[in-house]
Amino acid sequence: xxxxxxxxxxxxxxxxxxxxxxxxxxxxxxxxxxxxxxxxxxxxxxxxxxxxx
Numbered sequence: 194x195x196x197x198x199x200x201x202x203x204x205x206x207x208x209x210x211x212x213x214x215x216x217x218x219x220x221x222x223x224x225x226x227x228x229x230x231x232x233x234x235x236x237x238x239x240x241x242x243x244x245x246x
């Protein structure tokens with residue numbers, strides 16, 4: 194059983210929030226100028242290289 198340190202948990206949480214899609218309201222407000230979240234990633238395709246000392 195592995196334990197996560199608080200630092201690692203915080204970094205994983207931040208990456209989880211960044212990976213969400215943009216709200217539809219933002220897309221409509223910018224006349225579809227912004228359609229995609231540039232931080233978007235899939236947990237299976239792109240691994241996070243998180244180092245915690």
